[in-house]
Amino acid sequence: MKLRILLADDHEIVRRGLRALLEKHEGWEVCGEASDGREALDKALQLKPDVVIVDIGMPSLNGLDTTRQLLQHDPHFKVIVLTITDSDQVIREALDAGARGFVLKSDAARDLVSAVEALQNKRMFFTPRVNDLVLAGFLEKGHTVSRNEAPKLPTLTAREREITQLLAEGNSSKEVASLLNLSTKTVETHRSNIMRKLSFHSIRDLVVYAIKNNLIQIEIPTGPKAPTGPTAA
Amino acid sequence: MTIRILLVDDHPIVRQGLKTILEGHRDWEVIGEASDGAEAVEKAKVLSPDVMVLDVTMPVMNGLEACRVLRRQAPDLEILFVTQHDSPQMMREALDAGARGYVVKSNAARDLLEAVEAVSQHRVFTALNGRDVAGMH
Numbered sequence: 232m233k234l235r236i237l238l239a240d241d242h243e244i245v246r247r248g249l250r251a252l253l254e255k256h257e258g259w260e261v262c263g264e265a266s267d268g269r270e271a272l273d274k275a276l277q278l279k280p281d282v283v284i285v286d287i288g289m290p291s292l293n294g295l296d297t298t299r300q301l302l303q304h305d306p307h308f309k310v311i312v313l314t315i316t317d318s319d320q321v322i323r324e325a326l327d328a329g330a331r332g333f334v335l336k337s338d339a340a341r342d343l344v345s346a347v348e349a350l351q352n353k354r355m356f357f358t359p360r361v362n363d364l365v366l367a368g369f370l371e372k373g374h375t376v377s378r379n380e381a382p383k384l385p386t387l388t389a390r391e392r393e394i395t396q397l398l399a400e401g402n403s404s405k406e407v408a409s410l411l412n413l414s415t416k417t418v419e420t421h422r423s424n425i426m427r428k429l430s431f432h433s434i435r436d437l438v439v440y441a442i443k444n445n446l447i448q449i450e451i452p453t454g455p456k457a458p459t460g461p462t463a464a
Numbered sequence: 465m466t467i468r469i470l471l472v473d474d475h476p477i478v479r480q481g482l483k484t485i486l487e488g489h490r491d492w493e494v495i496g497e498a499s500d501g502a503e504a505v506e507k508a509k510v511l512s513p514d515v516m517v518l519d520v521t522m523p524v525m526n527g528l529e530a531c532r533v534l535r536r537q538a539p540d541l542e543i544l545f546v547t548q549h550d551s552p553q554m555m556r557e558a559l560d561a562g563a564r565g566y567v568v569k570s571n572a573a574r575d576l577l578e579a580v581e582a583v584s585q586h587r588v589f590t591a592l593n594g595r596d597v598a599g600m601h
Contacts, residue, residue: 241570242569242570242572243481243570243572243573243574244478244481244482244485244546244569244572244573244576245477245478245481246481247480247481247484247485247573248476248477248478248479248480248481248482248484249477249481250484251480251481251483251484252477252480336475336477337474337475339475339476339477340476340477340480341476343477
């Protein structure tokens with residue numbers, strides 16, 4: 232029986248590349264694709280893939296929250312997170328969300344097949360940097376926060392995180408309500424709670440928070456000179 | 465006549481996706497790939513492609529710089545930018561650097577074939593998100 236894989240990335244060009252890479256492997260099949268986190272959730276619940284590959288930076292519902300919600304529905308889902316950055320925070324969040332694989336997009340052509348093979352064999356797959364964190368005792372129970380780490384911010388609920396992302400993406404409360412099948416009043420209540428919890432006074436504060444906490448990803452506008460350096464796919 | 469295409473992007477997965485789309489076209493051939501602007505310039509010298517599909521942001525040498533070099537080195541080469549930069553300013557920079565086409569990666573699957581077709585015929589093709597300016601001059 233073929234290993235069934237669901238791909239979730241907002242760029243069709245990336246999904247095509249991932250599909251071409253994965254379907255070269257005999258015994259694997261891409262059973263579906265999604266272009267945002269919400270669609271990924273729906274398709275995963277419908278198609279029940281063996282492995283789900285999610286891009287971290289997707290609109291509507293980002294990859295980390297998609298991972299969390301998938302695993303809340305069914306802890307047997309196996310998720311590989313694809314990311315453009317392997318910062319401490321992103322690694323920490325991916326591990327906390329329950330991802331079993333973590334692959335840098337720039338290295339996907341090299342690492343993704345190994346990652347899927349690992350998950351197929353009930354193992355985990357992470358980039359070397361993540362392994363360093365593991366060795367440093369990050370995953371030990373009761374691990375201490377490093378001195379350089381910022382004080383912990385108040386925790387938002389899963390619903391609050393969803394609403395924060397949608398508001399930061401520019402949706403009105405009414406639009407958020409429509410997307411989440413909630414009443415506008417409920418969304419407004421959540422919005423007030425979020426602003427109060429985080430001591431924010433404006434939507435701008437919310438947007439900055441969403442960017443810093445990887446709920447949304449943005450391009451940095453460039454001037455006449457294009458940047459030289461690592462990129463998003 | 466076969467259109468010979470060189471793909472330039474620092475992400476192998478993106479190059480694979482582009483190749484999958486382009487090689488579906490009977491008369492087109494992806495003759496090589498490069499992962500930064502400097503490699504693109506070198507490979508263009510060796511392979512003499514008709515069209516280069518070029519990313520903007522890359523290590524070593526970015527796409528705009530590569531485009532300017534290639535404009536002098538290979539005046540017959542047509543350059544199509546496929547980039548994440550959904551920016552009219554960046555698009556203007558790209559066209560000023562000598563490119564003939566500019567499409568945004570998020571719509572590449574939709575626009576790529578038409579864009580390559582246009583630039584291979586020396587027509588301009590540009591398309592940004594939400595303000596499609598598919599100008600074919």
